[in-house]
Amino acid sequence: MGRTLVRKLTALALTGALALSLTGCGVQQKPAETRIFAMDTVMSLTVYGKDGQQAMDRAVDTIYRMDRTLSATDSASAVFELNNGAGEWVDMDPEAASLLDEALQLGEITGGALDVTAYSAVKSWGFTTGSYRVPDAQELRTLAEHIDYSAVEVDAEGARARLPKGMSLDLGAVAKGRTGDLLARQLQEEGISSALLDLGQSSIQAVGGKPDGSAWRIGLQDPAGQGYLAVVELEDMAMGTSGGYQRFFEHSGEVYWHILDPDTAAPARTGLGSVTVVSPSGLLCDGLSTALFVMGEARGTQFWRDHPELPFDVIFVREDGSVALTAGLEEAFSLAPGYEDREVTLLT
Numbered sequence: 217m218g219r220t221l222v223r224k225l226t227a228l229a230l231t232g233a234l235a236l237s238l239t240g241c242g243v244q245q246k247p248a249e250t251r252i253f254a255m256d257t258v259m260s261l262t263v264y265g266k267d268g269q270q271a272m273d274r275a276v277d278t279i280y281r282m283d284r285t286l287s288a289t290d291s292a293s294a295v296f297e298l299n300n301g302a303g304e305w306v307d308m309d310p311e312a313a314s315l316l317d318e319a320l321q322l323g324e325i326t327g328g329a330l331d332v333t334a335y336s337a338v339k340s341w342g343f344t345t346g347s348y349r350v351p352d353a354q355e356l357r358t359l360a361e362h363i364d365y366s367a368v369e370v371d372a373e374g375a376r377a378r379l380p381k382g383m384s385l386d387l388g389a390v391a392k393g394r395t396g397d398l399l400a401r402q403l404q405e406e407g408i409s410s411a412l413l414d415l416g417q418s419s420i421q422a423v424g425g426k427p428d429g430s431a432w433r434i435g436l437q438d439p440a441g442q443g444y445l446a447v448v449e450l451e452d453m454a455m456g457t458s459g460g461y462q463r464f465f466e467h468s469g470e471v472y473w474h475i476l477d478p479d480t481a482a483p484a485r486t487g488l489g490s491v492t493v494v495s496p497s498g499l500l501c502d503g504l505s506t507a508l509f510v511m512g513e514a515r516g517t518q519f520w521r522d523h524p525e526l527p528f529d530v531i532f533v534r535e536d537g538s539v540a541l542t543a544g545l546e547e548a549f550s551l552a553p554g555y556e557d558r559e560v561t562l563l564t
């Protein structure tokens with residue numbers, strides 16, 4: 217019995233030494249952290265691991281590169297050229313061409329709820345400049361006639377695309393999600409096993425879990441207030457939220473937001489405060505949160521049931537504050553303190 221105790225003590229001492237030496241190299245020490253402004257929003261990156269700082273610096277480079285490549289406002293970008301050209305083929309960065317291709321496919325499967333060519337309407341409402349205005353009914357009809365993702369031609373292999381003159385597109389609804397996917401892969405290739413990337417406007421990419429092995433706990437914003445109404449636990453997972461509260465203006469007592477219904481060119485109103493999508497794919501989170509916000513809860517839930525091949529789950533927060541979530545999130549979702557009385561429905 218005495219021998220066992222000695223062995224246990226020795227083991228303990230070794231573990232202690234190991235833990236000390238690991239602390240010495242900075243493992244599980246303070247993470248590398250930064251905040252940057254990119255893609256028209258504030259992003260916060262937290263990267264753990266002993267090479268966290270270098271990995272984070274390279275992540276920041278990737279974000280700026282993607283921002284330039286995917287921007288609709290940078291006059292050097294292919295998207296800008298498409299929007300301001302004569303309807304001819306435009307060479308694109310392969311990354312931008314493949315994202316455009318995938319955004320068009322998401323447009324197709326969401327029945328046009330996600331439509332990258334909503335951009336002319338987004339501009340007319342003033343969401344790109346902050347000089348807001350409410351277009352009249354005739355203008356909205358004309359704008360809606362020019363929203364049609366199927367008019368965009370993309371040759372992903374040849375890295376080029378063509379857009380009819382007079383139309384414009386932007387990748388704002390999917391850019392942050394795709395960037396999150398790229399960053400997660402890049403960080404993992406660099407040996408990072410724990411990072412939390414907040415890419416702004418509620419686009420989250422979680423690499424692994426927390427350094428202690430537990431899941432990241434991400435707050436879900438209350439669309440009608442300042443607080444967090446729920447917590448979602450994530451590991452190696454992305455989460456994206458689209459909501460009317462993220463970018464909006466008020467005019468004559470009415471609130472207008474930046475997610476437009478391609479059928480009307482006006483803000484999508486389906487009784488939802490926000491839609492959150494959780495998926496291993498950041499692109500799906502970003503694209504589908506926008507699309508499902510346009511579709512509304514009934515069509516959105518049916519879309520979720522009809523597409524078991526797409527790995528995603530959804531949280532709908534209704535305008536009345538109640539919540540509905542799809543079955544895959546039952547374990548990961550919990551109401552935050554102070555919000556326990558919210559009605560929660562499980563969708564199956």
Ligand code: ADP
Nearest residue numbers: 329330331332334388389417458474475476506
């Ligand atoms: P955020 O910019 O708040 O992260 P989203 O990912 O929901 O928001 O994307 C919204 C952006 O996408 C808008 O700023 C606009 O440029 C564009 N957009 C608006 N409505 C649509 C739509 N129905 N389909 C595709 N893009 C849209």
Ligand code: MG
Nearest residue numbers: 389502503506
């Ligand atoms: Mg989106």
